[in-house]
Amino acid sequence: MSLVVVGSMAFDALETPFGKTDKIVGGAATYISLSASYFVKPVNVVSVVGGDFDQDHIGLMHQRNINTEGVQVKENEKSFFWSGRYFNDMNSRETLVTELNVLGDFDPIIPEAYQNCEYLMLGNLAPQVQRTVLERLTNRPKLIVMDTMNFWMDIAMEELQQTIGMVDVLSINDEEARQLSGEYSLVKAARKIMAMGPKFLIIKKGEHGALLFHDDKVFFAPALPLEEVFDPTGAGDTFAGGFIGYIAATGDISFENMKRAIIHGSAMASFCVEKFGTERLKNLGQQEIDNRVQQFVSLVAFDTVLS
């Protein structure tokens, strides 16, 4: 059940209709590992930060049994920084600042203790960095899940497709699926993308839920209708963390179990958006996670037999 998570650890500065933050801790590996830590221990992280990174946050990760041995600290450099502003509908945003800093020449190191991991989550990063991680693992994990984004489709499509060809599960949003495949219909897009290599494809649709494709099968998981979406930052990564964490905990990579993993990932994402940044993910109780999963079960449950 050993899990390795690769991705950025960063500072974000966010503006939403509800307020704004100064630099707070963010990054794909941060959200993924926090979310996964509610299902499996330890979560082994591969990342890179600057000397400016928040030591209290590293402490929190350790408390949650997240292993940061694979997190390089470049003392004289600065951490990756992203700043963005969400519009009123919370479904669209604009990037205000992107400073790659330590991420610009990230050369991932896999500690010896991480070798022979069974589950690997490749958070969004340059596709050649994701591939380097795969090449540096002595044995191929039982399941490799990869997240990416449109940015790499714009500037590195060939390398991206090469990396996609090496993974088991690809997780992208609907617009990215359309861009990657050149198909508007998500059913056609899924077929083309699975022909690139991944046996499973997750298409995330934000407030409209998520689809899981495998062979000619499809599963749909709704998003929970929420009173208020406070800050959507990290929701996709939190979803991915819940997904891979649940699979690592159960050790079952069947389509049936992936359905349950998607429901658990969706439940974790529904917590994430309730507060700024990682705030809501720092100290969840098992009971509130169970209750939230039960809300997803109720949301789509109906009895086909006439009453």
Next chain:
Amino acid sequence: MSLVVVGSMAFDALETPFGKTDKIVGGAATYISLSASYFVKPVNVVSVVGGDFDQDHIGLMHQRNINTEGVQVKENEKSFFWSGRYFNDMNSRETLVTELNVLGDFDPIIPEAYQNCEYLMLGNLAPQVQRTVLERLTNRPKLIVMDTMNFWMDIAMEELQQTIGMVDVLSINDEEARQLSGEYSLVKAARKIMAMGPKFLIIKKGEHGALLFHDDKVFFAPALPLEEVFDPTGAGDTFAGGFIGYIAATGDISFENMKRAIIHGSAMASFCVEKFGTERLKNLGQQEIDNRVQQFVSLVAFDTVLS
């Protein structure tokens, strides 16, 4: 189980990325009654057409046990005509022509045989016309379902709210729910709209499915991911027809049964979009409807117990 359907019967001229049509038969009452006719017989229609209306289509409706006694024919006038063009994503469209014709001064007549109906579906029409129908029914039906659209919110909000206050189930899309309530969050919007009168609210989200709200409960039905959406015209009305038809057939107006009704409505809508206009709704078999409903069941089904 007697059902009355009120709404337009019209000619539409459509352009989609897949082709265009000359005038073909459309209108809310046409789609609703065809869809409902697969669940309950007879379907009693209240509408108005001009002398130009398609007699073959009236014949088809009769074959499907749709009673057109309440359809006024104004021999020297023309039927309602709408022309529209869909954009590439099929989720947005522009209106090219709207000619109200006979619909401009529609004064609905309720034949004696329609009185004492148990189920009433008010398709999209001017809210004062919908209210006139309610006033002309001797007894209040067991369940009144109402559809409307943003157009009436723009020009007749007060009359619209008055009519909404008289019905049991309101069916609108997400943008209309936001406009009607002034709330972006659909959870908050639903609460405000139910405070206007309806005990149940259906929010249609097109390719993203539909939500059913009642008290503090919510049910989510997905849309089937389709290879190709050929023509979305009438999908919302076909959904409504399947919904009210299923309820009329089962005689059960509980929240639990409405969930099943929404799944059946969604299944009917998924047929509608496969061909131009009403083409796909003319001759469906019971087996293909059952199979389609089963696809919806499978789409969201997962076992919460670990395998």
